[in-house]
Amino acid sequence: MLQRALFGGGGGHAAPPRAFQRMMERRTFLMRLTGALLAGSLLAGSLASPGAAQGQAGKIWRLGLLREGPSERLTPGEISTHFVEALRDLGYVEGRNLVIESRYAGGRPDQIPEFASELVRLKVDVIVTVGTRETIGAKAATATIPIVMLAVGDPIGAGLVTSLTRPDSNVTGTSLMVPDLGGKRLELLREIVPKLQRVAILGNPRNASAAAELRAVETAAQSLGLAVYLLEVDSASRVDVALADMARDRPDGMLVLQDALTFAHRREITAAALRLRLPAVLPTALYVSSGGLVSYGYEPRAVARRGASYVDRILKGAKPADLPIEQPTKFELVINRKTAQTLGLSISPSLLLRSDRIIE
Secondary structure (H helix, E strand, C coil), X not given: CXXXXXXXXXXXXXXXXXXXXXXXXXXXHHHHHHHHXXXXXXXXXXXXXXXXXXXXXXXXXXXXXXXXXXXXXXXXXXXXXXXXXXXXXXXXXXXXXXXXXXXXXXXXXXXHHHHHXXXXXXXXXXXXXXXXXXXXXXXXXXXXXXXXXXXXXXXXXXXXXXXXXXXXXXXXXXXXXXXXXHHHHHHHHHHHCCCCCEEEEEECCCCHHHHHHHHHHHHHHHHHCCEEEXXXXXXXXXXXXXXXXXXXXXXXXXXXXXXXXXXXXXXXXHHHHHHCCXXXXXXXXXXXXXXXXXXXXXXXXXXXXXXXXXXHHHHCCCCHHHCCCECCCCEEEEEEHHHHHHCCCCCCHHHHHHCCEEEC
């Protein structure tokens, strides 16, 4: 009935009038034109969006990664490995839109300044530093290229920034609060060894962060009535000497300060502690995975992800001077039960309950 009313005529097979046909063709044309304009508008909006394709479609970013150790290749569990994985999760993939210029000092801190200058000459977009000495070297090499630090214990004490809340320089990233942890590790060692009296501290005083942690440990030792002394490890050759001194001195326990050198030699250090039946509290879980007794420190994966987020924000236009330095909020207590048994130690149930992970 509707067709007949519009077309006129009494037959159901009559052809539509030419005027109606032209009207329908024009309507179809307008619908197609409207759809094309809408699609073009959506595409333009997508391209203009700040978050599209990391802000610049087709851009290949160049990132400098400055490391002193523990090995030239990134190893599982290392903070640098977690950092690269976190970048990938944010859309920065090597071989696609990211080139990583990696410089590894191999336990030779004297090479760091030259490597930092080399990264500056390459005009990388961001320099990522894994430790205190690396960050000091990078800052000395450039005041313009953004620097993101991953594992610096005390950036204010090291002279890298004047404030955590407003760095006001080309350096930002994460502070590991290492000085705050030194006293807690000493308290943990006394909890494990109630009769603790003399503690050997294995570390590198030339590392500004390790030196700050040492001062915190010495302060805590005075309040706890403990005697502590330092075994300096400022070069690879000093590791064996320090371990031999420790075997001769026979302290009641040992603390290891966080440093690229002690980390690179963590297996020798933990093996010596086991051989001497010496309880030791260590900086991170990778020491415990290598046979150490207990560690208390930052969780590397979480810190690495925060570091990657700094790089992401900087590549999208943020200025390092405006990005507050963050401190880790998650710390791990890791216990190696097998090592405890070998040392003849009975770890209290309360300490086991407080642990984040137990290695059997």
